[in-house]
Amino acid sequence: NAGVTQTPKFQVLKTGQSMTLQCAQDMNHEYMSWYRQDPGMGLRLIHYSVGAGITDQGEVPNGYNVSRSTTEDFPLRLLSAAPSQTSVYFCASKLTGTSGAETQYFGPGTRLLVL
Amino acid sequence: KQEVTQIPAALSVPEGENLVLNCSFTDSAIYNLQWFRQDPGKGLTSLLLIQSSQREQTSGRLNASLDKSSGRSTLYIAASQPGDSATYLCAVIAPTGANNLFFGTGTRLTVIP
Numbered sequence: 001n002a003g004v005t006q007t008p009k010f011q012v013l014k015t016g017q018s019m020t021l022q023c024a025q026d027m028n029h030e031y032m033s034w035y036r037q038d039p040g041m042g043l044r045l046i047h048y049s050v051g052a053g054i055t056d057q058g059e060v061p062n063g064y065n066v067s068r069s070t071t072e073d074f075p076l077r078l079l080s081a082a083p084s085q086t087s088v089y090f091c092a093s094k095l096t097g098t099s100g101a102e103t104q105y106f107g108p109g110t111r112l113l114v115l
Numbered sequence: 116k117q118e119v120t121q122i123p124a125a126l127s128v129p130e131g132e133n134l135v136l137n138c139s140f141t142d143s144a145i146y147n148l149q150w151f152r153q154d155p156g157k158g159l160t161s162l163l164l165i166q167s168s169q170r171e172q173t174s175g176r177l178n179a180s181l182d183k184s185s186g187r188s189t190l191y192i193a194a195s196q197p198g199d200s201a202t203y204l205c206a207v208i209a210p211t212g213a214n215n216l217f218f219g220t221g222t223r224l225t226v227i228p
Contacts, residue, residue: 097213100146
C-alpha cells in the first residue's frame with residue numbers, strides 16, 4: 001500500500017491564481033480530511049469527508065473548496081490564492097470517522113507559497 | 116472551543132535521559148487522545164492512541180497517560196535516543212463532526228548524543 005499520497009510536494013503561486021492540491025489513499029478509507037500547519041500553531045482542520053459525495057467544513061474552511069467523487073481521492077481547491085494561504089497542507093484518512101478509536105494516517109504534505 | 120496546549124515548545128536532553136512531554140486541553144468532553152511524531156519536512160506518524168476508558172497506553176519506550184477530568188496528558192519517553200529527535204504533537208478527538216482531531220502546537224525534542 002502506498003498509504004496517503006499528495007501532489008505536488010511544493011508549489012509557488014501568485015496572488016489570485018488558482019490551483020488544486022491532490023490527495024489519494026489506497027486503504028479504502030471512508031474518511032478523508034485536509035489540514036493546514038502554520039508556524040507556532042497546531043494543525044487546523046480545513047474540510048473533511050466521510051464518504052463519496054459527502055463533505056463538511058472544519059475549523060478554517062474559508063478560501064478552500066473540496067469535493068469527493070471517489071473513495072480514493074479528495075482534492076483541495078484554492079480558487080483565488082492569497083498570501084495568508086501560505087502554509088503546509090496535509091491530507092489524512094481513517095477508516096470511517098464513526099469511531100474515536102481509529103488511527104488517522106497522514107500524507108507527506110504539500111508546501112505552498114503564495115507571493 | 117477546544118484549545119490544546121503543549122509545554123514546553125522545545126526541549127533538549129542528553130542521550131539516555133528519561134523525559135516527559137505535556138499536553139493540556141480545555142474541554143474535557145473528548146473521546147480519546149492521540150500522540151503523533153513529525154520529522155522535519157515529513158508527515159505525521161501516529162505513536163499512541165489512548166481511549167478515555169484506558170487512561171494509559173504503552174508502546175516500547177513510550178508511555179502515554181490521559182486524565183480527562185484535569186484536561187491533561189503526558190508522553191513519557193524512556194532512555195531517549197538521538198533517533199527520538201522530532202516534533203511531538205498531541206491531538207484530542209472530539210465528539211463532534213466525524214471524531215475530528217484538534218491539535219496542540221507541538222514540542223520539538225532534540226536528543227543530544
